Amino acid sequence: MLRPLLFAAAAAATFPAMNLSPASAVDPYAVTDIWNRNFAADRPWHGPYYHIQYGQPTALVVPPTAHMRQTYSWGVSQNKMMPIHHQFGRNASSPGARPHGSFRPTPGWPSHTDQFGVYYVRGPW
Amino acid sequence: MKRLTARALANWSVAFTMLATAGVSSAQGYGSDGVIVRSEVVSDVAVGGETVVGSEGDASGDPAGYNTGVGRGYGRPDLFYNNYTQGYANATNAQMYVSPVPVPPNVGHTYGTYQPFYPEEYLYWHKNRFHNYYDNGRGTNRTRATYYAPPVRQAVSNIYWNYLRLPR
Numbered sequence: 001m002l003r004p005l006l007f008a009a010a011a012a013a014t015f016p017a018m019n020l021s022p023a024s025a026v027d028p029y030a031v032t033d034i035w036n037r038n039f040a041a042d043r044p045w046h047g048p049y050y051h052i053q054y055g056q057p058t059a060l061v062v063p064p065t066a067h068m069r070q071t072y073s074w075g076v077s078q079n080k081m082m083p084i085h086h087q088f089g090r091n092a093s094s095p096g097a098r099p100h101g102s103f104r105p106t107p108g109w110p111s112h113t114d115q116f117g118v119y120y121v122r123g124p125w
Numbered sequence: 126m127k128r129l130t131a132r133a134l135a136n137w138s139v140a141f142t143m144l145a146t147a148g149v150s151s152a153q154g155y156g157s158d159g160v161i162v163r164s165e166v167v168s169d170v171a172v173g174g175e176t177v178v179g180s181e182g183d184a185s186g187d188p189a190g191y192n193t194g195v196g197r198g199y200g201r202p203d204l205f206y207n208n209y210t211q212g213y214a215n216a217t218n219a220q221m222y223v224s225p226v227p228v229p230p231n232v233g234h235t236y237g238t239y240q241p242f243y244p245e246e247y248l249y250w251h252k253n254r255f256h257n258y259y260d261n262g263r264g265t266n267r268t269r270a271t272y273y274a275p276p277v278r279q280a281v282s283n284i285y286w287n288y289l290r291l292p293r
Contacts, residue, residue: 044215059210059219063248088208088245093218102216121219123245124208 032067036085045086050103051117057103059121061088069120073112087122205236208245221245241270250274 027033046057064087071080106115208221223235237243240255250272257266 040212042214043212045210045212045219046215046217056217057219059221061221061245061248065249086210086212088221089211090206090208091211092207093209093211093215095215095217098217121210123221123248 036083036087039085040087043085045121046119047114047117048104049106049115049117052106056098058118060118061123062120064122064125066120066122071113075111078112084120084122088124090124204238204240241268246270246272
């Protein structure tokens with residue numbers, strides 16, 4: 001009689017540990033999703049630099065469950081952790097690609113990881 | 126119970142034959158035995174030459190009904206859709222396909238033809254369902270997909286790549 005109960009308790013204890021899906025009910029009302037949408041609405045997904053191979057700021061697709069990004073920089077500690085607000089969506093957006101020269105190149109002596117022109121954008125749900 | 130089922134089947138067959146021959150208006154009234162025949166049009170083809178509101182097949186040269194704006198009970202998902210960066214402050218935008226930047230039109234495009242195999246589905250651990258409507262909405266094919274990473278192997282890989290691996 002005791003053994004099935006023990007098994008059931010063990011299963012119940014291990015099930016939340018195994019259910020590691022990051023999209024689970026940590027945020028049941030999707031408040032961070034709203035925050036991300038609001039932040040992404042009024043600030044660009046890109047920085048002022050272009051990727052040296054493409055001539056455009058380049059979006060690096062990260063999982064939609066990714067929250068934060070890390071930047072490294074020279075100098076007195078400018079290593080920052082920042083949230084990733086932007087996410088790919090269904091709506092076609094304008095403007096499209098800009099002509100060359102609209103963005104700055106990576107400096108010859110880069111001092112910040114944002115200067116490489118690669119910016120994170122979360123993939124769609 | 127068995128007799129009831131047989132009667133229900135008989136009612137259904139009568140209803141379908143009426144649908145096929147005389148149109149929709151007489152499809153009601155055969156559901157008196159607990160079988161509910163909806164009064165809506167089941168078929169997508171305008172039967173009997175009459176135009177029914179809510180069905181396809183308007184006389185406006187739009188036989189598939191794609192531009193009628195009439196809501197229907199099933200969706201028409203795109204097979205392949207692109208994803209774009211959103212927001213109003215962007216000086217430029219990126220599309221997800223073709224990655225990472227738009228290519229000139231003479232380069233062409235890559236289309237994924239099977240939605241469960243889209244690359245963005247593999248990005249995280251989730252489940253998804255895909256519905257395909259065929260035969261003008263008469264049939265549905267549902268596909269359940271589970272995108273899963275084995276947790277033990279994931280943990281070992283995490284330990285290796287994030288703690289043990291020499292950074293070089």
